[in-house]
Amino acid sequence: MQTPTKRPRRVAFYLRVSTGEQTTENQRRELEAVAERAGWTLAGVYEDAGISGAKGRDKRPAFNRLLQDASRRQFDIVAAWSVDRLSRSLQHLVSFLEEVHHLGIDLYLHRQGVDTTTPAGRAMFQMLGVFSEFERAMIRERVRAGLGRARANGARLGRPKVGAGIEAAIRADLDAGRGILATAKKHGVGTSVVQRVKAVMGS
Structure with a gap:
């Protein structure tokens, strides 16, 4: 064979x-x-x-x-x-x-x-x-160290808050029945900002 x-x-x-x-x-x-x-x-x-x-x-x-x-x-x-x-x-x-x-x-x-x-x-x-x-752990450690240095130097982390005037305009639009997405688009802010303002209004 x-x-x-x-x-x-x-x-x-x-x-x-x-x-x-x-x-x-x-x-x-x-x-x-x-x-x-x-x-x-x-x-x-x-x-x-x-x-x-x-x-x-x-x-x-x-x-x-x-x-x-x-x-x-x-x-x-x-x-x-x-x-x-x-x-x-x-x-x-x-x-x-x-x-x-x-x-x-x-x-x-x-x-x-x-x-x-x-x-x-x-x-x-x-x-x-x-x-x-190992690489993932090193990346996490570098990110934490960078945030720590930024805080120590007085940096404000996260998204900046919108001004009082914009918040008032957002409240007015929400009171008038405008939707969250449309309101956010009109004022050039994220939907999370509009949702936060709406939550405060309802509290």
């Missing part, structure tokens, strides 16, 4: 440069050499030229297409020259890694030597949640 021939694994390259003066040629050449050594078949090349890695998926058309094709299982591995080609944000990067991992797609990062087709590389995925939570 003849043993079935194993299908070569299909790899997708993601290439990105931040400015129009840069080129992705070196990234592509090095990844092609890796794929040839590993026996991978090139399934597609996704290239965002002149686009920052800090931008989200909706601002990077090739990256968006990569994720769409990943969900269709059009390749088995995503290869990038470096982790910062995929994203400049840890949170966005972790989200991407979790998505491809959930789809059963491996990741190869050339400069960092990350290869999840190996047991050591697969262990990296176990740390994703830790990194994500």
Whole structure:
């Protein structure tokens, strides 16, 4: 009985440069050499030229297409020259890694030597949640520290209150039967302001 021939694994390259003066040629050449050594078949090349890695998926058309094709299982591995080609944000990067991992797609990062087709590389995925939570905690801490400094310097936080004249005009419109949305639009304030004035009137 003849043993079935194993299908070569299909790899997708993601290439990105931040400015129009840069080129992705070196990234592509090095990844092609890796794929040839590993026996991978090139399934597609996704290239965002002149686009920052800090931008989200909706601002990077090739990256968006990569994720769409990943969900269709059009390749088995995503290869990038470096982790910062995929994203400049840890949170966005972790989200991407979790998505491809959930789809059963491996990741190869050339400069960092990350290869999840190996047991050591697969262990990296176990740390994703830790990194994500760490960044969220750091963001919360920075926000709290910033608010604390603002209060210490006498800054008034939250939306500024409207003047007495505008409040009186809002009350008059509400008394005349004008609706909350129409009143807010007329005076250029949020509906929450009109609702607050109305609540005071009814108390």
